Amino acid sequence: GQNIDQPTEMTATEGAIVQINCTYQTSGFNGLFWYQQHAGEAPTFLSYNVLDGLEEKGRFSSFLSRSKGYSYLLLKELQMKDSASYLCAAMDSNYQLIWGAGTKLIIKP
């Protein structure tokens, strides 16, 4: 079956760095997405990886290892506004997104 695993909740300190891991199992693979969702709002697109390696975009970076079925989202210089849920989603061979349940990130001062 198809499955996405990511931690349910993480806590980090303002100004620090946090890494949110995601492992996936899909029928075929067409890329890995990360979205941010603040409470009561819709998800917003953060990153897309289809090749192995690290993609950096400002304070956020995303990494992919296709051979390991593994990705992580790295958030640097954490700000209070980064408190949100982070959704990992893998695209299968039919270009359908398989969604993780999301990781709730709590930032403490």
Next chain:
Amino acid sequence: GAVVSQHPSRVICKSGTSVKIECRSLDFQATTMFWYRQFPKQSLMLMATSNEGSKATYEQGVEKDKFLINHASLTLSTLTVTSAHPEDSSFYICSARGLGVGPQETQYFGPGTRLLVL
């Protein structure tokens, strides 16, 4: 770029009535639109996928006669919740995917519609 709007943002209706939610891609042509539902503190649940000009593909367990989807143009899709009941109360979110917009196959989400059925 890649802006998706949804209307209304919030709706309260009586049990048994129908509610229509509109999803528009404002600055790109959406070849595919998706409708999701999200209950509090739960993950996104895909309800259906629609391609412009063709019938929507519904996920298992989603009643096509209850949740009517129309994707009449490359910028507009509508979801109609027919004969709504309190258990249909949820956060409904659409997303759109278009050619040449952002990384391949990226879905861009509308702001969501919060439905409360009394």
